[in-house]
Amino acid sequence: MKTMIAVALITGLSVTAFASGEDKEGETYRKIELKDLKLDPEAHEKEDVTYRGVFLDISSRFPAFMEDSGFDGDDHYRVSVGDEELPLIVEQDSDLGRKFRAMKRHTPLNVYGTVREFDVHPRLRKDPAYYLEPKRIEVLGEPVKGKRHGPHPRPRRRW
DSSP states (O other): HHHHHHHHHHHHHHHHHHHHOOOOTOOOOOOOOOOHHHHHGGGGBBBBEEEEEEEEEEEEOOOOOHHTOOOOTTTEEEEEEEEEEEEEEEETHHHHHHHHOOOOOOOOEEEEEEEEESSSOOOOSSSSSSSEEEEEEOOOOSSOTTTTOOOOOOOOOOO
């Protein structure tokens, strides 16, 4: 009975250690699903989080509210990983900026960073109110190829 309790405690401790995640520098990141982060970003504000996603796009164009928050297209990139509802803001001169520029679309990644709120709130509800300030990324493999990620097939006529 005592050994079962000890095994259960050790297993529980190892599961919580795995769920929290630890960076190479010793910083701890909370592992979270992207859908949970999109649903309630204010619950994770100023929190170090990690999530898995696919690199979609990089752009130096910013909406007006992002520019009013201090992010300029001359100095920063807006990166979409997994979804555009939580953009990553990266400096162009940084190592991460160079990595994202060289990356191919649909590359699977682990992203480590801090959730921040924009200084100026967007006027439209569809625009994000929060962004992720990435500290590092981890490439998980080659770009994913498949039916969902390729060009749309030409529709067939049925006559």
